[in-house]
Amino acid sequence: MTPTLGAARRIVVKIGSALLVDRATGALREDWLSGLAADVARLRAGGAQVILVSSGSIALGRGVLGLAAGELALEHSQAAAAVGQIRLARAYEAALQPHGIVTGQVLVTLEDSADRRRYLNSRATMETMLSLGVTPIVNENDTVATDEIRYGDNDRLAAQVAVTCGADVLVLLSDVDGFYSGNPALDPAARRFDVVERITPEIEAMAGEGISGVSKGGMRTKLMAARVATDAGCAMAITLGSTDRPLSALENGAPSTWFLPQTDPQAARKRWIAAMKPRGELVVDAGAEQALAQGKSLLPAGVTAVTGRFGRGDPVTIRGASGTHLGTGLARYTAEEAKAIRGRRSAEIEAILGYKGRAALIHRDDMAT
Numbered sequence: 001m002t003p004t005l006g007a008a009r010r011i012v013v014k015i016g017s018a019l020l021v022d023r024a025t026g027a028l029r030e031d032w033l034s035g036l037a038a039d040v041a042r043l044r045a046g047g048a049q050v051i052l053v054s055s056g057s058i059a060l061g062r063g064v065l066g067l068a069a070g071e072l073a074l075e076h077s078q079a080a081a082a083v084g085q086i087r088l089a090r091a092y093e094a095a096l097q098p099h100g101i102v103t104g105q106v107l108v109t110l111e112d113s114a115d116r117r118r119y120l121n122s123r124a125t126m127e128t129m130l131s132l133g134v135t136p137i138v139n140e141n142d143t144v145a146t147d148e149i150r151y152g153d154n155d156r157l158a159a160q161v162a163v164t165c166g167a168d169v170l171v172l173l174s175d176v177d178g179f180y181s182g183n184p185a186l187d188p189a190a191r192r193f194d195v196v197e198r199i200t201p202e203i204e205a206m207a208g209e210g211i212s213g214v215s216k217g218g219m220r221t222k223l224m225a226a227r228v229a230t231d232a233g234c235a236m237a238i239t240l241g242s243t244d245r246p247l248s249a250l251e252n253g254a255p256s257t258w259f260l261p262q263t264d265p266q267a268a269r270k271r272w273i274a275a276m277k278p279r280g281e282l283v284v285d286a287g288a289e290q291a292l293a294q295g296k297s298l299l300p301a302g303v304t305a306v307t308g309r310f311g312r313g314d315p316v317t318i319r320g321a322s323g324t325h326l327g328t329g330l331a332r333y334t335a336e337e338a339k340a341i342r343g344r345r346s347a348e349i350e351a352i353l354g355y356k357g358r359a360a361l362i363h364r365d366d367m368a369t
Contacts, residue, residue: 026063173241178257280308327369
């Protein structure tokens with residue numbers, strides 16, 4: 001069964017530079033952005049949460065700075081990004097505000113997903129933003145990223161964001177209307193796939209490169225994004241982004257390619273956590289054991305003992321008072337902090353640790369039981 005936007009609970013949409021920025025003038029395509037904003041508002045009205053992963057800061061900044069066309073030196077790219085990020089954030093705010101939507105900018109680098117602590121921070125921040133009704137606008141932090149810590153394209157960044165947030169659907173708004181057996185700009189016989197059930201070596205061999213002079217992501221990077229997303233249980237669509245209301249068009253049957261998820265998002269995350277090697281152990285009382293059985297988070301008040309040496313974000317074993325294995329979870333505190341707050345109410349954490357910490361020692365979303 002082909003996925004649909006209407007059935008999705010959480011949607012990540014990737015927007016490329018070529019869609020946002022006019023190639024000839026370097027100016028923002030405001031009318032197109034207004035149409036996208038209307039689509040986002042409609043999806044939110046239907047109950048979905050939407051995250052936008054947007055390129056465009058460098059393209060906007062280079063136009064303001066009058067930098068020549070072609071490949072930019074790293075320092076020029078970073079300067080252009082610094083100038084463009086302000087304009088990009090302001091443009092999204094102006095487009096979405098009339099719909100009553102609050103926006104927030106999230107700048108990330110590859111290190112933020114490679115490092116477990118940064119990963120958890122990014123995840124917690126975006127989860128909180130979404131719970132407060134904010135639409136996150138995510139972009140690679142090009143002002144500080146060097147080649148060694150770059151994603152290099154926002155297709156893969158969007159896939160990582162989708163995995164981090166447990167999205168149901170990832171939409172790549174592209175300069176082509178789907179995945180083809182060859183480059184349609186060069187091969188008239190190339191055919192578009194409506195659905196890709198699994199990414200096989202044959203599918204990978206068909207990937208070509210993009211034809212846009214502004215965006216960097218070719219079809220090969222889109223396939224890499226599809227593999228990351230679908231392996232984590234997130235469906236992914238590639239569709240033409242240049243139409244006035246691209247998300248509405250996709251929902252109404254516009255040409256596209258859907259990559260089917262290989263598992264459920266939550267199940268994939270639980271398996272990932274369960275496969276980790278624990279670095280410590282928490283023993284909980286009967287009340288906490290009952291709460292965990294009901295799918296609730298583990299609060300410090302329910303912890304009776306802490307052993308091992310672990311940092312924030314490290315996996316720990318959870319055991320009942322009788323020694324029963326209850327699961328594995330990612331700790332939100334270090335071992336020393338967990339020992340200090342065990343058995344105490346969440347309201348006491350600030351007085352004990354000297355800062356306002358998180359209410360749960362292990363959140364239910366970071367637990368495999």
